[in-house]
Amino acid sequence: MAITGSCHCGKVRYTLDVDTDEAMACNCSICRxxxxxxxxxxxxxxxxxxxxxxxxxxxxGSHNIRHQFCKTCGCAPFGEGTGPDGQAMVAVNLRCADVDLDALKVTRFDGASL
Ligand SMILES: [Zn+2]
Structure with missing residues (x-):
């Protein structure tokens, strides 16, 4: 089942063809x-x-991740970059998704220590 999402004003929209109820919360300088x-x-x-x-x-920093955000409302629905294995990767912000945030299983990631 695809997950859809958008920024606040609705100009930036996405569809994610991944069925997940898991999310990562990172404490690095931008994620926090x-x-x-x-x-x-x-x-x-x-x-x-x-x-x-x-x-x-x-x-x-290393400019490896392109943090995309809406010019109008400032919401940041996704970013693009390269994963640890060198593959292209999209980081999708589920706070912008049409999902029940309280139902997500959130894993904490200590990005600040990297
Ligand atoms: Zn917007």
């Missing part, structure tokens, strides 16, 4: 500030269904 609840997928399982001009991108 954004409040991300993340799940990860390969790009073939993810579709951005908005207009590219509605997105803007933030990178920092």
């Amino acid at each position: 500030r954004k409040g991300y609840l993340l799940t990860f997928a390969t790009p073939d399982k993810f579709a951005f269904t908005g207009a590219a001009e509605d997105l803007t991108v933030y990178t920092f």
Whole structure:
């Protein structure tokens, strides 16, 4: 079952072809500030269904992850980067998904210590 999501104003939308009830909460410098609840997928399982001009991108540090966010409302529905195995990866923010956040099994990840 696909998971759909969007930013607050609705310009940035996604469909994630992964059925999951698990999310990762990381304490690294950006995740803690954004409040991300993340799940990860390969790009073939993810579709951005908005207009590219509605997105803007933030990178920092090694610039490995492109943190995409909506130009209008500032919500950050997903990011793109490379996984530990060198494969392209999409980090999907389930806080923007049409799911019951309280039902997610959240695993804490100590990204701050990396
Ligand atoms: Zn928006």
